[in-house]
Amino acid sequence: MTTTDTHTGARPAPPEGRDGGLALPPEEARQATNEHYELPSEVFMAFLDERVKYSSALYLTPGATLEEAQTAKLHFVAERLGLRGGECLLDVGCGWGSLTLFMAQEYGCEVTGVTPSTPQAEYVREQALRLRIADRVHIRVGSYSDLDIDGRYDAATMLGSIVHMPDRVAVLRKAYASLRREGRLYLSESCFRSAEVYREFASRPGTRHVTETIFGFADMVPFSQLIEAAESAGFSLERLDDLTAHYHRTIEEWERRAQANRERIEAAAPGMAEPLVRYLRTANAGWGYTSKHYALTAAKSRLGPKAAV
Structure with missing residues (x-):
C-alpha cells in the first residue's frame, strides 16, 4: 500500500534514481497513475475534444477549433x-x-495500443468495433515495462506517457527493440525548461499537485534527459519540435470546457472538478517560465536521416 502524508494527502516524494529521475517500481507507478486515468470516461469527455485526445493539439490557423487542431x-x-x-x-x-483509432481508420495501420488502464482498454475496443476497425486495433493492458512486445513495428508513439514511467532508458531501449530497422519513434512530453529549474521547482506544492495529487506519479524532467535516454537506447535523432504555444492554447480550451461542464464532471466523479481546474491552471501558468512541451522524432538507424536526392 502507498502511504500518504496525513496533513496534505500527498505521497511522500520517492527517492531519486541513478539517472536523476524518481526511483519507483514500474508496477507501483502504474497503480498510482491509474488513480487518474481510471476516472470515468465521462470526466474526460466533459473537457476534451470529441476524440478524447489527452495531449497537445496543433493549431494551424487562429480560428481553428479544438477538434480541428487535434485532427491536425x-x-x-x-x-x-x-x-x-x-x-x-x-x-x-x-x-x-485517439491516435490508435485514427491511425487505424485514416491510414489503414495495424495498431497495438498499450494502456495500464482497464477502463481505457475497454473503451478503445468498443470504439474500434463501432468504427469497424477492430481487426486492425489490438489493445494490451498493463505496465509497458512488463509486457512482452515483439520487434515487428514500423513506428512507435509515446505522447505524454513516458513521464509516468520511472526507468526512461529501459523504456526507450524496449521501444528501440520493438522497431524494425529504419523504424521511427515519435515522443512528445511536457518538461522543465532546464536542469536548474527542475531542481528548484520539482518539489514545490504546485508541481506536486500535478505530478502526485492529479497523476499519482509523474516525473517531469528536462527534455535533455529524454534526449540522452533516447541516444542511450540507440536512436538517431531526426527532429525536435517546440509545441509549447500549442499546448498552452489547448489547455486554455480544456479549462474553458471544464468550467462550463463542472456539473457533468462532479456527477461522474464527485469532488474532481476543482482539482482538475486547478491542475489545468497550474499547468498553463508555467509554460515558458518553468516548463516547455517538445516533440522528438528519432529513428532506429545508425546512419541517421537519409539525405534528399
Whole structure:
C-alpha cells in the first residue's frame, strides 16, 4: 500500500534514481497513475475534444477549433513518422485511443495500443468495433515495462506517457527493440525548461499537485534527459519540435470546457472538478517560465536521416 502524508494527502516524494529521475517500481507507478486515468470516461469527455485526445493539439490557423487542431496534430504525428498507409504501429500509453483509432481508420495501420488502464482498454475496443476497425486495433493492458512486445513495428508513439514511467532508458531501449530497422519513434512530453529549474521547482506544492495529487506519479524532467535516454537506447535523432504555444492554447480550451461542464464532471466523479481546474491552471501558468512541451522524432538507424536526392 502507498502511504500518504496525513496533513496534505500527498505521497511522500520517492527517492531519486541513478539517472536523476524518481526511483519507483514500474508496477507501483502504474497503480498510482491509474488513480487518474481510471476516472470515468465521462470526466474526460466533459473537457476534451470529441476524440478524447489527452495531449497537445496543433493549431494551424487562429480560428481553428479544438477538434480541428487535434485532427491536425494526429496528421502531424503521421507525417513525422513517415506513414504512408498500412504500417504496423505501436502506441505506448494509448489513453482513450485517439491516435490508435485514427491511425487505424485514416491510414489503414495495424495498431497495438498499450494502456495500464482497464477502463481505457475497454473503451478503445468498443470504439474500434463501432468504427469497424477492430481487426486492425489490438489493445494490451498493463505496465509497458512488463509486457512482452515483439520487434515487428514500423513506428512507435509515446505522447505524454513516458513521464509516468520511472526507468526512461529501459523504456526507450524496449521501444528501440520493438522497431524494425529504419523504424521511427515519435515522443512528445511536457518538461522543465532546464536542469536548474527542475531542481528548484520539482518539489514545490504546485508541481506536486500535478505530478502526485492529479497523476499519482509523474516525473517531469528536462527534455535533455529524454534526449540522452533516447541516444542511450540507440536512436538517431531526426527532429525536435517546440509545441509549447500549442499546448498552452489547448489547455486554455480544456479549462474553458471544464468550467462550463463542472456539473457533468462532479456527477461522474464527485469532488474532481476543482482539482482538475486547478491542475489545468497550474499547468498553463508555467509554460515558458518553468516548463516547455517538445516533440522528438528519432529513428532506429545508425546512419541517421537519409539525405534528399
